[in-house]
Amino acid sequence: xxxxxxxILEVNELTKDxxxxxxxxxxxxxxxxxxxxxxxxxxxxxxxTNLRCLMGFLNPNHRNCLIMGMDCRLEQENIQKNIGYLPExxxxxxxxxxxxxxxxxxxxRNLKHMERRIQLVDRFQLxxxxxxxxxxxxxxxxxxxxxxFMHDPKVxxxxxxxxxxxxxxxxxxxxxxxxEKKKGKTILMSSHNFEEVSRTCNKVGIIRDGNLVAVEEIHxxxxxxxxxxxxxxxxxxxxxxxxxMIPDSRMAGELVVETWIxxxxxxxxxxxxQFNVRDIQVSSRNLxxxxxxxxxxxxxx
Amino acid sequence: MISFPLxxxxxxxxxxxxIIFLLILTMYFSVxxxxxxxxxxxxxxxxxxxxxxxxxxxxxxNLIGSTFTGFLASYLYGFLIIVxxxxxxxxxxxxxxxxxxxxxxxxxxxxxxxxxxKVVFTQMIYLVTSxxxxxxxxxxxxxIIAEIAYPGLIDVRTFVILNFGALLLHLAIGSxxxxxxxxxxxSKDSLAFGAGIPILxxxxxxxxxxxxxxxxxxxxxxxxxxxxxSILEGSASVPISFAALFIIAALLYAAGIFIFNKKDLxx
Numbered sequence: 001x002x003x004x005x006x007x008i009l010e011v012n013e014l015t016k017d018x019x020x021x022x023x024x025x026x027x028x029x030x031x032x033x034x035x036x037x038x039x040x041x042x043x044x045x046x047x048x049t050n051l052r053c054l055m056g057f058l059n060p061n062h063r064n065c066l067i068m069g070m071d072c073r074l075e076q077e078n079i080q081k082n083i084g085y086l087p088e089x090x091x092x093x094x095x096x097x098x099x100x101x102x103x104x105x106x107x108x109r110n111l112k113h114m115e116r117r118i119q120l121v122d123r124f125q126l127x128x129x130x131x132x133x134x135x136x137x138x139x140x141x142x143x144x145x146x147x148x149f150m151h152d153p154k155v156x157x158x159x160x161x162x163x164x165x166x167x168x169x170x171x172x173x174x175x176x177x178x179x180e181k182k183k184g185k186t187i188l189m190s191s192h193n194f195e196e197v198s199r200t201c202n203k204v205g206i207i208r209d210g211n212l213v214a215v216e217e218i219h220x221x222x223x224x225x226x227x228x229x230x231x232x233x234x235x236x237x238x239x240x241x242x243x244x245m246i247p248d249s250r251m252a253g254e255l256v257v258e259t260w261i262x263x264x265x266x267x268x269x270x271x272x273x274q275f276n277v278r279d280i281q282v283s284s285r286n287l288x289x290x291x292x293x294x295x296x297x298x299x300x301x
Numbered sequence: 302m303i304s305f306p307l308x309x310x311x312x313x314x315x316x317x318x319x320i321i322f323l324l325i326l327t328m329y330f331s332v333x334x335x336x337x338x339x340x341x342x343x344x345x346x347x348x349x350x351x352x353x354x355x356x357x358x359x360x361x362x363n364l365i366g367s368t369f370t371g372f373l374a375s376y377l378y379g380f381l382i383i384v385x386x387x388x389x390x391x392x393x394x395x396x397x398x399x400x401x402x403x404x405x406x407x408x409x410x411x412x413x414x415x416x417x418x419k420v421v422f423t424q425m426i427y428l429v430t431s432x433x434x435x436x437x438x439x440x441x442x443x444x445i446i447a448e449i450a451y452p453g454l455i456d457v458r459t460f461v462i463l464n465f466g467a468l469l470l471h472l473a474i475g476s477x478x479x480x481x482x483x484x485x486x487x488s489k490d491s492l493a494f495g496a497g498i499p500i501l502x503x504x505x506x507x508x509x510x511x512x513x514x515x516x517x518x519x520x521x522x523x524x525x526x527x528x529x530x531s532i533l534e535g536s537a538s539v540p541i542s543f544a545a546l547f548i549i550a551a552l553l554y555a556a557g558i559f560i561f562n563k564k565d566l567x568x
Contacts, residue, residue: 055412057566077416085412087568089405095314107306108413147409 006069007032008155008186009054015062016049024049024210026062031186031203036177038201038218039190046210047190048088051159054188055085067155081109084148088159090140098128098135098143105147117150123172137164145173149180156180158189162196174199198222226262231272232279233257245271304415304423311427315396319431322389323438329381330439334446337372355511369447370456370463374529377443378463383503383524386435386471391496393431394478397424398561399491408568421483421561425554428479432471440464462539463532469546470527474499476553477523483557486567499523523549 007030017023024046031037039047052058054065056076065072067079093101102117121128124142132140141164148156162170170193177187177200191197197204198218205215233239233255242257243249246268252258255278261268272280398421401407410420440461447455481495502522509519519525526542 052566052568055408057408057411057568059563059565076411077414077419080412080414083412085408087405087408087412089408089568092404092406092409094404104306104310105409105413108304108410108415110414148412 007066008035008068009188010066011050011054012065013063014050014053014060014065016053016058017061021209023061024053024207027207027212029205029212029215031188033184033186034181035203036181036187036201037189038197038204039188039207040192040197040204041190041207045207047207048159049210050207051157051188051190054157055083082154084151084153084156084158086144086148086156086158086161088163090137090144090164092132092140092144094133095131097131098126098139101132101143102128102147102150106150109151111151116152117146120146120149123176124169138166138169141165142169145176149176154185156185156187156189158187160190160192162191162193170196224262226260227265228258228260228283229268230279230281230283231257231259231277234276234278238275242271242275302419302422303426304419307410307415307420307423308427311397311424315393315427315431318389318393318396319435322385323435326381326385326435326439327442329385330377330443331446333376333381334373334443335450336376337369337451368456369451369454370459371533373443373447373455373460374463374533378467378529382439382467383470386432386439386467387474387499387503389435390428390432390471390475391478391492391499394428394475394482394495395488395492397428398479398482399485399488399495402486402566402568403488405568407566411566411568417562417566418558421558425479425558428475429472429554432475433468436464436468436471459533459535463529466527466529466532466539466543466546469543469550470523473523473526473546473550473553476550476557480553480557480560483561484564 009031011027011029014027015023015025017025027046027050029037039050041047049058053060054067054072056072056074056079059073068082070079072079093104096104102121105111106114106117120126124145126139126142126146128143132143135143141162145161148158148161162173165173174196177189180187181200187200189201201218203215204218204221206213230252231242233242236255239251239255239257243251246259248261249257249259259268401410407420411417443464444455444457444460477498478495481498482491485491485494502524505522506519506524509516509522509525523546526545528536528538528542531542532539
């Protein structure tokens with residue numbers, strides 16, 4: 001054994017019981033440097049409650065969570081020096097301009113260097129001159145991102161960070177996360193966005209009705225993801241012959257066959273090679289839905 | 302223990318509110334103080350007698366003495382200087398804490414390396430400072446207007462004590478609103494209690510002044526501790542009542558900070 005490696009972030013049998021089976025129950029997981037952890041689950045499953053415990057906003061009923069070895073509830077002030085937090089709610093300080101808000105956050109953090117803030121504002125094409133009240137949802141979200149990232153913290157806690165962002169900006173965000181990961185940061189984010197999670201996270205935690213159902217490496221989850229292919233053939237003969245050869249398939253339109261596979265797709269490619277194929281379209285189901293089916297016993301079907 | 306950036310921000314978003322109240326009060330003060338006419342005090346009293354007795358009593362205008370200070374004590378410190386700063390304090394307190402939780406901006410404040418205690422203490426300091434400033438400005442203003450209108454007529458010592466008592470009363474009202482704002486997470490609930498309790502006290506006080514049957518009620522409100530009449534009379538109970546107001550305020554502010562520090566924040 002070569003010395004204890006301390007986890008950056010630890011959640012130990014964390015329970016916050018709101019009664020009526022609401023809350024989170026006995027949640028345990030940990031994260032090391034460079035871990036990007038995607039927290040998935042339906043709305044109301046308890047993701048935000050867990051993140052709020054990590055921020056020290058809530059008093060757990062049982063055990064605790066630690067960041068860099070410090071108790072999140074008791075040492076909130078010290079922990080926050082190293083945390084970038086993006087809350088779920090984006091309504092804030094309506095009467096301020098974007099710049100006023102960032103100035104306030106910077107001064108409350110005693111942050112003197114503004115280079116990173118300027119870079120981030122630039123990168124997200126954020127207009128910081130206007131009043132927050134008049135900003136669009138996406139604009140407010142970008143402002144919250146800049147505020148969470150501008151002090152270059154070691155740990156990020158992000159609650160649905162790309163909600164309200166257009167695809168272009170979601171991409172900018174994913175690139176930012178990958179850079180931070182390379183720098184050795186630890187990132188915990190809740191999300192509904194397949195793209196974002198599969199491109200950034202190495203671990204995924206699935207929470208359902210307040211219980212952490214699984215913590216998995218992203219690769220093993222992706223390998224069980226079911227994808228649907230819509231294959232357009234040039235003739236009805238080809239389409240019908242194909243239908244007979246592949247059991248999980250059905251006609252989905254004129255000359256179009258739908259088929260679904262999990263994992264290895266070599267046999268599909270080989271089979272398609274025997275026919276004249278005009279077009280293939282792939283539709284991947286929502287990551288969360290896929291994982292929920294996989295783990296949840298299907299009560300949401 | 303205090304976050305200066307937050308204090309600056311709180312000042313920035315609330316100073317206009319302060320100025321509006323100060324202006325309204327300045328206007329009332331100028332009008333009422335200059336209404337005093339030493340020769341016509343008797344006709345004033347005749348005028349009051351022509352009004353329904355209940356109305357006069359409810360407004361606490363009944364203790365009118367023939368002195369200028371007595372006039373101020375009843376007209377300004379019986380009603381005006383209680384009601385308007387009370388409204389100011391209640392609304393301000395709600396803006397300082399409950400609103401930040403209600404709209405989620407508290408999450409940003411607490412995501413910075415500042416403890417809950419520090420954040421809420423900063424807001425309390427703003428509240429207390431602004432009450433002191435408001436009451437202090439009103440005192441200076443009233444004094445200046447009085448000296449210009451009727452030089453040398455005011456009994457300075459009594460007037461200072463009167464103002465100091467009013468200040469303590471408002472610090473105590475502020476502490477009720479503050480505690481309520483620290484307990485409740487919804488702006489609505491915070492206002493219901495933070496405004497409801499002082500207003501209820503005030504109504505009880507007015508009712509108590511009107512009827513003999515209900516007059517026992519007014520012994521149970523905060524306003525009964527601040528009594529302009531006993532201050533005018535130089536009663537021995539005045540220092541005790543001031544100490545009581547101070548202790549109530551100190552305890553409730555401390556309780557507010559304690560509770561805010563311990564509770565679950567839905568932000």
